[in-house]
Amino acid sequence: MRSKNETKRSKESSSGTLADVSLEAVGKLLRRCNKTGRKKFENSLRQCDSIGKSESGAKRDEEDVDSRVRGNSLETAGGSKDAKKKVSWEEKVDRESFQCSFTDTKEELDDADWEDGPVPILNSVGDHEVTIELNETPDSTRRKRIRRASAEDKELAELVHKVHLLCLLARGRLIDRACDDALIQATLLSLLPVHLLHISKVAKPTVKDLRPLVFWFQNNFRVRSTSVSKSFYSALTFALETHEGTQEEIAALSVALFRALNLTTRFVSILDVASLKPDADKTEYSSEDASRSSRGIFSTSTPMVARKQDVSVSLGKSPSCNERDNVCGTSQMGSCRSKDCHPTSNNTPPKGSCNAYEVNDRMLDTLACGAHHDISEAVLNKKSQGLKRRGDLEFEMQLKMALSATAVPTADREMGSGVNYLNGNENFSYSKRMKRIVSEESRNSSQSISTAVGSRKVGSPLYWAEVYCKGENLTGKWVHIDAINAIIDGEQNVEALAAACKTSLRYAVAFAGNGAKDVTRRYCLKWYQIASQRVNSIWWDAVLAPLRDFEVTATSGSVHLEKEHTGSSSGHEQAKSLNISDRAVIATRNSLEDMELETKALTEPLPTNQQAYKNHQLYAIEKWLNKDQVLHPKGPIVGFCSGHPVYPRTCVQTLKTRERWLREGLQVKINEHPVKELKRSSKVHKVQDPESDNYVGGNSKRTIELYGKWQLEPLDLPHAVNGIVPKNDHGNVEVWSEKCLPPGTMHLRLPRVFYVAKRLEIDYAPAMVGFEFKNGQSYPVFDGIVVCAEFGDAIVEAYAEEEERREAVEKKRNEMQAISRWYQLLSSVVTRQRLENLYGDSSSSVASVSTKSVNGKLDVQVDGSPNDEQSLACQQDVHENRPAGPSAAMPENHEHVFLTENQSFDEDNLVVTRRCHCGFTVQVEEL
Template structure:
């Protein structure tokens, strides 16, 4: 395309400016005098031709703003036409080919070299004779893998159902061990020797302030107690030295290798016995946990009612619990900043350790610096090495142990932490944040001097219902707690499985009879829980005991028709607003089959509040249906009320009534199509009948000849089928006494037959023993054989006669005979 002229866009370019300039390159501006134009022309002719330099950047004046071009005002727009610009033909020089020659040390076989197609043609004349071109392969795969591997975050492997159950059991055991540990430390605080050792540290003024006079007003007694605690805490903190590491949060290991490489810190607590605790009271040094326990003993020695409070650091029972960090010796772990800095310092010192230090004059850069007499400066004296204990680092800034003091004037317990936070009367200042991996407040247990304990977590947790309770064994997110508990009479319980277990665990530390102070504190903790503010994010509304979102309702949960929202919450900045309802407006809806199992039936004409879609059964990797699915235990699968193709309709409790079975008329018990009667709950027993739950009830009713019906009390689901469970029979009320009498008679008869079988078994054993003795006597003593044969014949005849008598008197019918044991004794 050489020699062709192209039209350029109408832009103001330097070439266009030079085309309008004069012969000297300056613009013909009539405002410029001719003298200046002549001088500029001569200067250009005398100056050598050089590449133009970049003009210096004009400094911006203060307050001046940089003006940016706009769409309406473009600085590159020109007013010239496109025809005024012409392009010249420029010859493009030939491309220079860069050649790389392989050295002898880099020689490889020809089969290992891979050639790629190159679009650029290179002539053979550019390569010297005797040399070959080496092709460089650019492999970006390794670089890409290296970059992605460094950025990729290691994902933890999800734990299975068995592991979740195991963690729950381990969590329970750990809780019991920690409770026993705190109970033991609480007894140590009551030791007389420990209190006598600590009491001299209190002055008379502190004793008067800690025990205010009863003549003071309520406000004065409270202020006196607060002042005394402040002075006592300051004194104790100044005297006690923290030299050991206390308790911290327990973490789960990711694998067994972490447990093998785990090492207990060298500065861990060494107070294991009561004598060690007494030594710590004398020396006033140890861990901060021991310090809080000694402070509790100090207050008790002064006559103050003090409780020892501990935040139990148990292993997490939730699936996403924290895990142990990787050890420093692990090759996969990255070096920390401290290690990198130490390596850089070591490299610097090893490089410059032999070089002589520069003098002060040489370090001064001025030429006349050598003429100045620099005075000699002595090096500063080195700091004396401290012989005291090293400070404990790496501990949580929040305490694990602290003390609660009773304000008698107001009948309230107040927390005091003298060593870690140095606060008092501030319970919310003792809760660590969720980001603290060394401390977690989920169980705060307070032990009194008499050994009783109380769970006071609600006093210190800011969000007990929405966050703290999820970390506990009685939390709603534990798999075993999702289904409501059932009482002994079959009615639903208000406590779930985890709450019942925790109440049984704390029953050991409960007083037989609660005092007035216990009742006041219980109302106070309930008020603290009730005034908890509404959660601010959507995740905290799940399983909340007070509030609920419609998205978090379970499969069998519905809202009442007249439910009014209490507020709204947004799922993110751009998410839609969702209505917040009260948990009391949530009802559990069940199908007709489930209500029938609970002894209720749906009223006629009721409309279902919800239609449950059919769930597709999961299939395993072998193509079979998963038998571990929770839906296998669904009683709706029996289908006594039919099955809707669109789904299963469910109804609320208000849409049902108590089921009344047909009564017993004329001694006839009503039966279903399977020949039995449904007795899932006691209210399903028909009027005029009685349920006898005994294994021999059916046989007894058959002997008497009364009408009866086997009682169906439930189903056992194994795999994909449900098996009916029959427990006892239902008979008319008039025949109840007779059936029980026959049952007792059959039980006595069976007991007699059992004794008779044992007696005959003993006789057979003794008979065999006597025969063995006679054989031994015959061999070694030479007994007459004829007399022995006659004696055996007489015993044989006697045994046959006894068998005939027993056979004639056997009226048991279906009971097993003694000769049916196969040669063994029947127990």
């Protein structure tokens, strides 16, 4: 259950890497999330308990509940029969309804109506275990309430989404930095055949130039299911050494190779973050193992930390249990280069190959490759016969779909174009591979491939490269290169492929030079589908803004590199030597890409379903407009959807009432009629017309009149004349903004300024700046005054004087108050001393000591600090505690003197004891 997974995660995340720190941070969030759920769960259980108690009297405490919630071993039998009953009851409940998924349990418990049906549980007799039948009845399904996500859930989901995004951004930068590593790049270059090195000298590389390189790469590097090291850099070097790595590592190697060849390259990653909507992920995986559902957000996406054990263990159970760790799915199917499949491959087997990963790889390769299709079929058949779980069936379909999505478009394009991309000495036959894939595809199709999308995110394209090909188009172009699957310039297929693998292409981010840029628009054809799944664009832009600068700088540096081909000079020197024309090129390149992405955004195809138009950024259907929206002008019609004309969103105008426009400093033109009239609510009727019996439909309006922007003109308020501020019916001025001020007046937002205006006998009006809604009523909120502009300076000047005077008075008052309080304090000190002398001492004789009330003068020094002694002379009745002997000798009007050397300080009680030589002591608490 949850706690076990958490423990496991915390154990794994002990290395302190960025990923681990991120994981931990997100873990906290999740714990907070689960805590909320747990509270409800506990409440539900308590309700449960109360039922149990009422019927059996079994005693349970909260710890019991906690122990159950934590999924620890169930409470063992107590000594009594009741206790035993309780255990069986719990076991049964655990089995029946609290199975596996904590969140599911919470849902069920929340939804259960505990009051309606008392569960006949604990009324059995004897030692027999009690069985609870929780059969679904038609009533229960009818009464089943759907728990909707609350605002808190949504906020939490958004928080998780943002944290996850930041983590993945950081991860992307980490990979990008590793791709710049000189050693890795040099190693890659050393592996590259000589004939492929020429590409670094091509001034304007094109897609055609890159093809041999990409296929050489794909032929020499294969995808493995899991990473072997926690450090990405070491994992990358290991992948380089073994020619095997995760999808992420292989993609990174391809980027490093392109960069080594002086190609301007970005590492692109789909940030497959946790959903912005609460419970969306849970729903998505509802059919999967419950253990997986509680694994946290990182399980749905790019693994931040390799989970070796998860893989090996999960594979034992099901070949599909680890979605992203077994990421080789499609990729390996697409590339399909296990040694069995490719005897001609020059892959070197990984060191220490006899391990879990090797087994995983082999299993998945076996599953994926046509050569072993029978085996996979047998495995799948066995599974479907044995378990018949929906998730397994879906996974089976998923594999097929992913395969088709990867293979077919590439095959079509490559075969259709008839380009022979291979050099003569390449012994790998791409067409053969494609044939095999296609043949497998046909076999699969015979098994009634359902288009139902599965629940597994296996094999989705998550990482690729973007190479800037100056030879493409006239101006150059960023070209998508998926070296893992040898897909070049296939940007239009990425979305479909990802969708087939249940990965939503919400964020595609390109990394370069330690920076990043959102390039989702390039790969997303249906923006309207993902727009609502993305985080607030203002926040996202703010996050990316500094990273974009880095990215621009990095890709601009490469411009110079391409131009000059000065391989010997360092990047830094090159950057320094950038001249103005280069910068122009850079600006053009960046702006061109921005334009390209913007154009894509503006040329989105029309959605085919009506609901998509509801919040579509570009198009609108009249039917789906809000009540305060109209089409103006009503045209042009850009298309039709289900018979409804589609208009550009720019035609949609928002209407407002006169009063609302007034707040924006606009007023409705004379003779303009309302565009739309809405019915007022009944409550407004009452407010406006409390004596409804007398209502004759006169001035009071039963409709809300709405006006459009085109019916407005700038506000024309009455001018201030002869120093008189024009006021409204309520005797004030509504100051919603500066535009609402009558001409010739000014707003003075100063506290108590009205007093000054009144004193100077200047006309003013309270400035009403808004309303406060309390007790079902709204009250105006005032802030400062509105006066004629000519009196502004005079008032401000007088106000300053007034404030000075007021502050002086205030200061004097404070001082007086301080003196008064000191007096009170010292009085109480003296009183306390007197009482202590009277009653405080332990010996009874003290009480009998004769005390003498004198009207003495007390000089008390109070230590603020040793150097700053404050003395106060207080006339005070003092009860002195005189020791029997010397006191008698003291004169009647003795004046106590407390010398510093005679005082002592009690550190525990912070009490200073001062002593007069006469024996009189006074205790003062240190403040």
